[in-house]
């Protein structure tokens with residue numbers, strides 16, 4: 065009988081052999097935990113399409129951030145749900161807004177925890193689009209940049225470590241960088257949502273953040289899911305404009321884009337394991353159709369294998385707890 069020279073199965077025989085030859089590691093170091101901050105006190109309102117994810121008032125969000133810190137998670141990212149919305153989303157840049165207050169409280173309680181603030185207006189505008197509208201109902205790029213500058217300064221004053229512009233406006237990274245530097249916030253880093261696709265996977269997030277557009281969609285500013293060369297162009301622009309961290313979003317349906325970005329750029333690379341990816345797994349696991357923990361770890365590991373350094377994920381606490389047990 066003829067045996068092949070090399071038998072791959074030799075190294076799969078036992079767990080400790082598998083550990084020795086493992087190429088990809090998922091660590092708690094890679095996790096960023098998103099939180100939704102809402103008005104009120106002692107509010108913990110579960111998002112129906114995202115079991116285990118809550119709208120949290122400032123006090124509750126601070127508690128939740130402390131839980132993450134206690135598990136060794138290095139960073140949280142905050143999204144705000146304002147008291148009231150208007151045409152331009154002006155509550156976003158109020159120093160007393162929920163996100164700014166939560167940032168201050170969290171930094172006070174856990175100075176070492178990295179606080180990232182998402183910079184976008186869709187949660188704050190009455191129409192649900194990511195910026196100021198023109199007469200024709202288009203998002204006005206440059207008017208929106210002015211407001212992003214106001215927002216970035218307010219975030220700087222709140223003491224955040226990283227600003228994460230997610231509205232896909234042209235020139236937003238450079239504009240925010242200049243504004244932060246002029247305002248004396250040279251140490252605040254920028255995590256750019258560089259390649260953000262117009263995706264159906266954001267559905268549950270829009271429930272959580274109450275940010276669904278009231279008319280139309282985001283296809284005139286977010287990327288077409290058919291394109292990946294364009295993603296490289298988008299990332300290159302953000303790198304040129306001074307991004308410190310680049311991001312691909314969503315993650316699971318865009319692992320090829322993550323892999324290409326990893327090959328082409330030497331900046332730290334983030335991937336957003338978005339709300340729809342989370343909801344799919346929760347729904348299937350609830351029906352007993354998938355093994356929740358196993359699939360969660362497989363997904364997060366796959367995003368790392370594709371090349372992401374860090375993962376924004378609603379699974380952060382669950383994953384950190386599992387990782388601590390191994």
Ligand code: PBG
Nearest residue numbers: 184186230265266269338339340
């Ligand atoms: C807003 C924003 C979105 C997400 C993060 N910031 C979605 C959108 O464009 O509606 C999605 C995150 C998720 O689905 O988990 N600009």
